[in-house]
Amino acid sequence: TIGKLEPSYVIRKFLDAQRIHNLTAYLQALHLQSLANADHTTLLLNCYTKLKDSAHLEEFIKASVDEVHFDVEIAIKVLRQAGYHSHALYLAEKHAHHEWYLKIQLEDIKNFQEALRYIGRLPFPQIESNMKCYGKILMYHVPNETTQLLKDLCTNFAQHEGGKKANPEEFIPIFANNPCELKNFLEHMIQVQNDSPQGVYDTLLELRLQNWAHERDPQARQQLQNDVMTLLKSGRFKNVFDKALVLCQMHNFQKGVLYLYEQGKLFQQIMHYHMQNNQYQEVIEACKQYGEQESSLWEQALGYFARKEEDCKEHIATVLKHIESKNLMPPLLG
CATH class of the missing domain: 1.25.40 (Serine Threonine Protein Phosphatase 5, Tetratricopeptide repeat)
Structure with a gap:
């Protein structure tokens, strides 16, 4: 038929x-x-x-x-x-x-493991697009293996000529519910590729600050503080100074705030910070450290201590002695 x-x-x-x-x-x-x-x-x-x-x-x-x-x-x-x-x-x-x-x-x-294995064998552009599409579900079920594939994808992808690299910033949303894996991924990126996009550094700074803020163990907290400071001193935040400063302020990371004030030559803010926190000795130290560049700091310190109700005679004497020796204030009219 x-x-x-x-x-x-x-x-x-x-x-x-x-x-x-x-x-x-x-x-x-x-x-x-x-x-x-x-x-x-x-x-x-x-x-x-x-x-x-x-x-x-x-x-x-x-x-x-x-x-x-x-x-x-x-x-x-x-x-x-x-x-x-x-x-x-x-x-x-x-x-x-x-x-x-x-x-x-x-x-x-x-079978998430098998799906990930399959993606890893595809040509570079298809790995990239499939990880953007399925990355979140794979991260949920096989986080370690998914993180490793993303590391490979964003550094030098060995299987492909020319060492193609994906942009790590584009994969950060995949780690939304996996902060530990995200930290691992970002730290790998800056270690292997110190010219990583700014978003990598910004996100890592935020993560380290969060970890520091939530850590209760003094020793671990100190290490986390050192990690944050190392990142701030990497030179990668010069063009996003304000963003780094806001992040440090949000997490009440004093050391970072003061470091960034100093880098930005914001000496008035350093003084104001110590005054707000009633850190008398630090006010004097700030005057000594930055007074050469901004002499009005000594006058501000004098006014600050004079307004204090508690006994600040010792600090006032120190400030006055410096003002007189440097002739920083005009003599009062008789």
């Missing part, structure tokens, strides 16, 4: 008579003669799955590329819908339908 009768007529006859075996044979013949359309492929695969005819199903999908007489994507969809996930995966991998392969692994089988 092939070539003489319309396939739709023959199919309808077989369906009406519930002759599934005859229908299957007819559909197979249509495919062999490359006369099948997408609907015929769907119907044939449904026949195989309904008959649980795994042998013919495997023979059909495992045909060599030259012998494929059907729409691969349609076949993948039908098999997936029928629950034949391994068969659908086979087709997706064989015919490089990466998106379908990953959908089935991640959404149906939930």
Whole structure:
């Protein structure tokens, strides 16, 4: 009947008579003669799955590329819908339908490890796009392995000529619920690639400040403080001075605030900071340290101590002695 009768007529006859075996044979013949359309492929695969005819199903999908007489994507969809996930995966991998392969692994089988392995074997641009697409779910289920792949992707991707590199800033959102892995990733980036984008440094500074603010163990807190200061002194915050300052202020990181004030030659703010915190000795030290560059600091210190209700005679004497020796204030009129 092939070539003489319309396939739709023959199919309808077989369906009406519930002759599934005859229908299957007819559909197979249509495919062999490359006369099948997408609907015929769907119907044939449904026949195989309904008959649980795994042998013919495997023979059909495992045909060599030259012998494929059907729409691969349609076949993948039908098999997936029928629950034949391994068969659908086979087709997706064989015919490089990466998106379908990953959908089935991640959404149906939930084999996150295998999905990540598969992504890691793709060409660079596809690894990049798939990690942006599936990075969050992979980070949730296989955080260490996902972090490692992102490290590789954002430094020198060894598998590819020219050492292509992705922009690490673009992957920071993937770590939204994984601060430890994010810290690991960012620290790796600045260690391996000190010209990493500014967003890497900004985010790492914020993370280190958060860790410092929440740490209760004195020894660990001291180490975290040192880590923050090392980052601030890296020279990477000169162009984003205000942002770094705001982050330090938000976390009440005094040492960082004072360091940044000093770097920005904001001596008035340093004085004001110590005055607000009633740090008398630090007020004197600030005058000594920065008074040469801004002599009005001594006058401010004198006014500050004079207004204090408590006994500040010793500090006032120190300030006055310096003012007189340097002749910083005009003599009072008689």
